[in-house]
Amino acid sequence: xxxxxxxxxxxxxxxxxxxxxxxxxxxxxxxxxxxxxxxxxxxxxxxxxxxxxxxxxxxxxxxxxxxxxxxxxxxxxxxxxxxxxxxxxxxxxxxxxxxxxxxxxxxxxxxxxxxxxxxxxxxxxxxxxxxxxxxxxxxxxxxxxxxxxxxxxxxxxxxxxxxxxxxxxxxxxxxxxxxxxxxxxxxxxxxxxxxxxxxxxxxxxxxxxxxxxxxxxxxxxxxxxxxxxxxxxxxxxxxxxxxxxxxxxxxxxxxxxxxxxxxxxxxxxxxxxxxxxxxxxxxxxxxxxxxxxxxxxxxxxxxxxxxxxxxxxxxxxxxxxxxxxxxxxxxxxxxxxxxxxxxxxxxxxxxxxxxxxxxxxxxxxxxxxxxxxxxxxxxxxxxxxx
Amino acid sequence: xxxxxxxxxxxxxxxxxxxxxxxxxxxxxxxxxxxxxxxxxxxxxxxxxxxxxxxxxxxxxxxxxxxxxxxxxxxxxxxxxxxxxxxxxxxxxxxxxxxxxxxxxxxxxxxxxxxxxxxxxxxxxxxxxxxxxxxxxxxxxxxxxxxxxxxxxxxxxxxxxxxx
Numbered sequence: 001x002x003x004x005x006x007x008x009x010x011x012x013x014x015x016x017x018x019x020x021x022x023x024x025x026x027x028x029x030x031x032x033x034x035x036x037x038x039x040x041x042x043x044x045x046x047x048x049x050x051x052x053x054x055x056x057x058x059x060x061x062x063x064x065x066x067x068x069x070x071x072x073x074x075x076x077x078x079x080x081x082x083x084x085x086x087x088x089x090x091x092x093x094x095x096x097x098x099x100x101x102x103x104x105x106x107x108x109x110x111x112x113x114x115x116x117x118x119x120x121x122x123x124x125x126x127x128x129x130x131x132x133x134x135x136x137x138x139x140x141x142x143x144x145x146x147x148x149x150x151x152x153x154x155x156x157x158x159x160x161x162x163x164x165x166x167x168x169x170x171x172x173x174x175x176x177x178x179x180x181x182x183x184x185x186x187x188x189x190x191x192x193x194x195x196x197x198x199x200x201x202x203x204x205x206x207x208x209x210x211x212x213x214x215x216x217x218x219x220x221x222x223x224x225x226x227x228x229x230x231x232x233x234x235x236x237x238x239x240x241x242x243x244x245x246x247x248x249x250x251x252x253x254x255x256x257x258x259x260x261x262x263x264x265x266x267x268x269x270x271x272x273x274x275x276x277x278x279x280x281x282x283x284x285x286x287x288x289x290x291x292x293x294x295x296x297x298x299x300x301x302x303x304x305x306x307x308x309x310x311x312x313x314x315x316x317x318x319x320x321x322x323x324x325x326x327x328x329x330x331x332x333x334x335x336x337x338x339x340x341x342x343x344x345x346x347x348x349x350x351x352x353x354x355x356x357x358x359x360x361x362x363x364x365x366x367x368x369x370x371x372x373x374x375x376x377x378x379x380x381x382x383x384x385x386x
Numbered sequence: 387x388x389x390x391x392x393x394x395x396x397x398x399x400x401x402x403x404x405x406x407x408x409x410x411x412x413x414x415x416x417x418x419x420x421x422x423x424x425x426x427x428x429x430x431x432x433x434x435x436x437x438x439x440x441x442x443x444x445x446x447x448x449x450x451x452x453x454x455x456x457x458x459x460x461x462x463x464x465x466x467x468x469x470x471x472x473x474x475x476x477x478x479x480x481x482x483x484x485x486x487x488x489x490x491x492x493x494x495x496x497x498x499x500x501x502x503x504x505x506x507x508x509x510x511x512x513x514x515x516x517x518x519x520x521x522x523x524x525x526x527x528x529x530x531x532x533x534x535x536x537x538x539x540x541x542x543x544x545x546x547x548x549x550x
Contacts, residue, residue, distance in 0.1 A: 057518040064503075065527055100412060227439050227464060230492035243464060320413050320443065320460055320471070331443045331460065344528075346445035348496075356495040385518055 020045050025367070029058050036381025038355075044367060052362035052370055054355050059385040067345035072098050072172060072312040075342065080166035082347055083383040085128055088114075088121035089325030091170035093347075096251065096321045097332040098172040101314035110174030110304040111253045116295050117160060117169055119288040120187070123194070124153040125326035126281045126288075133278060133375040134205055137214050142205045149197055152190050159183065172312060174305025184296045191289050198285060206282060207268075215278060216269030219361050219373040223272065229360070230353040233328015234284060235377055238264040238277030245324035257294050259287040274369075274376035281378070313340050327351055327378055351383040389414030392436065392470050399429055413460070415471035420483040423474050424510075427486045430461060430470075437465045441490035444497065446504040450530040453478045455506055459486070476506065485511040503528040 028039035131146035262283035264276025327350035403422025
């Protein structure tokens with residue numbers, strides 16, 4: 001049959017016999033791009049997805065229930081496990097919730113120690129993001145570069161608190177230890193080396209044509225949708241919403257520090273696409289470097305922790321605190337009944353809302369782009385499941 | 387707008403369903419009747435002076451002594467940078483209230499979590515399934531009287547068996 005004959009045939013019969021069938025695919029729970037243990041049920045027509053339904057809960061360790069059994073101080077190491085890629089923020093969120101419940105003021109030097117630890121952790125978390133995101137897209141080499149830098153932060157933090165991932169560094173009322181000798185010099189030395197390494201990273205991959213084309217205009221999340229789904233942090237800023245808790249609802253010593261809040265501008269595609277979410281984090285690393293340099297200059301001497309009784313019994317009441325973690329606005333809701341055990345602790349994390357939006361954004365994407373979407377949202381599965 | 391102002395706006399708009407305002411709490415809160423919660427949230431979201439466009443947190447607390455479960459909504463407004471907490475008390479035996487999923491999509495998963503861990507039913511929810519626990523799990527772990535089952539699918543869960 002000639003080509004025109006075929007077209008006549010299609011017109012006569014309609015598309016009968018030519019339609020494709022919907023496939024149901026399983027992705028995960030153990031898949032390298034799912035960043036933890038997480039499963040998707042994908043309904044696809046060929047390579048195009050109709051739906052990607054996340055199935056979470058594989059890493060549910062009932063951390064909120066544990067809080068009701070171990071007491072306020074005793075819960076601190078458990079908070080590390082909420083988000084083990086950025087555990088400092090979980091430490092900080094829990095301490096701040098307790099301090100708000102009991103009305104404790106943290107000594108100035110303690111606050112600076114917290115910010116230094118947290119910003120170092122933000123850089124290490126973002127470096128992990130950059131490496132794994134590029135790895136998911138299919139480029140291997142930059143992963144080693146970012147992990148090389150991240151190792152140096154792990155070394156620094158290990159020196160600070162003895163652990164490389166689950167820090168257990170902060171305490172209610174301050175931090176466990178002051179900075180070790182020469183910590184400032186070694187950190188500044190690292191920061192001096194990090195900036196050129198980051199420029200090298202940008203030259204190597206960020207604006208690489210193939211990489212940009214994999215990300216530009218993919219999985220665009222408009223700002224109003226992002227807010228409606230309670231997307232937070234770099235994901236929200238990637239959608240062009242100029243908002244950062246550190247600047248707009250300041251806590252700790254952030255009001256004394258100068259930094260910019262980078263947002264997605266759609267520089268290679270549309271505002272809110274995968275590339276914007278990626279590049280926002282690259283810029284945030286530079287801002288964290290700025291913050292760290294100021295911290296070491298401004299830091300006063302003195303105590304690092306307030307006097308807090310060993311048997312910590314905050315008055316009955318409740319407190320909700322929000323901090324800007326590496327994955328954005330993290331909410332800690334603590335309820336006290338006046339006893340030495342928390343009555344309830346609820347942790348609302350950035351990955352939780354990011355995961356819930358995948359269902360909405362995925363229809364019409366190629367299956368390969370789902371991988372780009374998941375990694376661009378910087379989802380960490382333990383933080384979803386807690 | 388502060389909590390008292392928001393409370394007055396709600397009182398003026400709704401004849402019934404809006405309870406007391408605790409403006410001296412660390413996070414000022416307003417008590418709302420279960421039947422009114424969806425309409426109140428819709429109003430808080432849409433009103434140009436209030437514009438609570440973000441459901442920052444939604445959680446449940448089991449107050450067993452009072453035989454109540456409290457569902458708590460932490461709302462935030464990006465345009466006005468103000469916040470409010472809403473509290474809804476539902477009976478512990480038959481906890482049910484309307485969903486606010488139609489106002490904020492973020493409520494979809496948060497309500498699924500509250501349903502899963504506390505057993506609260508959200509009427510009108512599009513997909514009320516367990517979120518974190520296995521589908522065949524019995525009971526709601528964040529209830530104060532929850533007793534851990536001794537085994538799950540033949541796996542012994544007691545501390546002794548784990549330490550052996």
